[in-house]
Amino acid sequence: MSSNRLKPKVGIVFSQTDKFSGESLNLASYFCGLLSSSGYSEIYMIGYQSDGMPGEVYPRRIKYIPRGETAPKEVPVSDVTFAHFHALLDCHLIVLTVNSNDTKSCCAKLAETLPNPQNIPVFSLQRGVRNSTIVKEELDSKGFTVIEGAVGFAVVPDAKSSAVVATMPRPAILFERLSKEAVKVADGPLRLLERMDVDVSFRKTLTPQSWGVLVYENLHALNILTKGSLLDTLSDRECRLVLALMVRESYKVLDVAAKxxxxxxxxxxxxxxxxxxxxxxxLALPDALFFSVFWWLRLLPATGIISPGQLDIVEGRKSMLDWHFAELVQASERHKYDAPVCTLVLRQLKAIEASLFPDLIDASSGENSPSLSGTGEEIPAMRGSPSGSYNRSPSHGLANPSPRKTVGGMAGGGQSSTAAYNATHHMDALMQALNDVEGSSERFGQTRSTGKSVINGHPTLAEWWFWISRLFAVVGLLVLIVFLFLHDY
Structure with a gap:
């Protein structure tokens, strides 16, 4: 009898674009896989194009890797349908995963497609800090029931199988608590989404957690400069010290912003x-202690996983840099808080994109594009690298885009970078730029040999890991003594 029950229809709306980031498609594919594995829904994958043209509809294989596993799974063809926007008329709930640059226009398209949406809840599960608010502002007044959400991970293709996989070993999402009015429409659909194999939490306000993800994902921005995998970036202690400085600046900026x-x-x-x-x-600990702590916290990324920003550049797309990492620099400018390390990292990343995608940089510049100096100065090319030194492969370029047979996959079957840029050069340029900051002798004291840094009068990172490493040693010794004592008795 249960086999005759109708499954709820879930419409997952993603950005279908050859020019901008593939984050949205990869995230939508991952959610599709998780919903399929739960077995409780029919899934419609619906592409949105910001130019207003209907998205292409062609069947694709969706492979994904659930958390805690290494073998990919494939979504059965019978479980998913690639459809046009009008398919949303038959859906019981809508999940938005579109890129930040598409959020506002996609909301307008939703309102046009669904003139009477009272019984269809919209869940905003997008990456970034402002999307849920924009969706609520745009759709609440048009009769939609909007449930804000936050995503604590990105999704990229696995290096070996090309199946999409979360960048975090413990993927988690967050929903706002339902109001009395929203419970009537969204309670059942929300329970369906809770069945996905991710950690789900609820909060009244999502702002602290959304910005918290951005603070952690300074790692993604730095990974574009270092190249290699996220694990490679974390394995380099010098990179970790720079990342620690970026994290410090980020939460100090947000403390000021909270007023x-x-x-x-x-x-x-x-x-x-x-x-x-x-x-x-x-992050400032020596290698052995750092890896011990990150392993214990289950935060070490899987081998071969790169950041979505690096993946976009490899595939010849403009990343979501302006809507993610740049938000922190914009916040520092608005509140007049000096964040030199984040600003210098962003300056180099923008120079890379400007050298590769000048047409897309021009098209996307505007109120959402950060000013690196507060005066709108031109972004310079990196020291010693006027052209940015990327060589984009024609197979991943903007010309001749072709449908991928496996969603989230890359031609060649992996994440081996086809963009030939010198990672060592970019990091050297960053470190030199840090030294060249006015007053660096007083504010940074930066040397490549020691990695010591002082920002705004705070203790040096070297001092912190000196004392913390000894604290870990003492605690470890005490644990060993207690173990031996109990073992004897």
Missing amino acids: GGVWKPDLLLIHPNLTPWILEMV
Whole structure:
């Protein structure tokens, strides 16, 4: 009898684009896989194109890797349908995963397609800090029931199988608590989404957690410069020290932005027991201690996983840099808080994109595009690299885009970078730029040999890991003594 029950229809709306980031498609594919494995729904994958043209509809194989597993799974063809926007008329709930640059126009398209949406809840599960608010502002007044959400991970193709996989070992999402009015429409659909194999939490306000994800994902921005995998970036202690500085600047900026309010950036979606200050201190630890702590916290990325920004550049797309990492630099400018390390990293990343995609940079510039100096100065090319030194492969370029047979996959079957840029050069340029900051002798004291840094009068990272490493040694010795004592008795 249960076999005759109709399954609820879930419409997953993603950005279908050859020019901008593939984050949205990869995230939508991952959610599709998780919903399919739960076995409780019919899934419609619906592409949105910002130019207003209907998205192409062609069947694709969707492979994904669930958390805690290494073998990919394939979504049965019978479980998913690639459809046009009009298919949303038959859906029981809508999940938005579109890129940040498509959010507002996609909401307008939704309102046009669904003139009477009272019984169709819209769940905003997008990457970025402002999307849920925009969706609520755009659709609430048009009769939609909008449930804000936050995603604590990105999704990229696995290096070996090309199946999409979360960048975090413990993927987590966050929903706002339902109001009495929303419960009538969204309670059942929300229970369906809770069945996905990710950690699900609820909060009244999502702002601290959304910004907390952005603080942690400074790692993604730095990974574009270092090249290699996320694990490679974390394995380089010098890179970790730069990352620790970026984390420190980020949460200090947000403290200022909160203006003494009750909220602070919250890393709940990364790890429930992690704070930005603890993250900064752990990043500054020596290799052995750092890897021990990150392994214990289950935060070490899987081998071969790269950041979505690096993946976009490899595939010849403009990344979501302007809507993710740049948000932190914009916040520092708005509140007149000096964040030199984040600003210098962003300056180099923007120079790379400007050298590769000048047409897309021009098209996307505007109120959402950050000013790196507060005066709108031109972004310079990196020291010693006027052209940015990327060589885009024709197979991943903007010309001749072709449908991928496997969603999230790359031609050649992996994440081996076809963009030939010198990672060592870019990091050397960054370190030199840090040294060249006015007053660096007083504010940074940066040397490549020691990695010591002082920002705004705070203790050096070298001092922190000196004392923390000894604290770990003492604690470890005490644990060993207790173990031996109990073992004897």
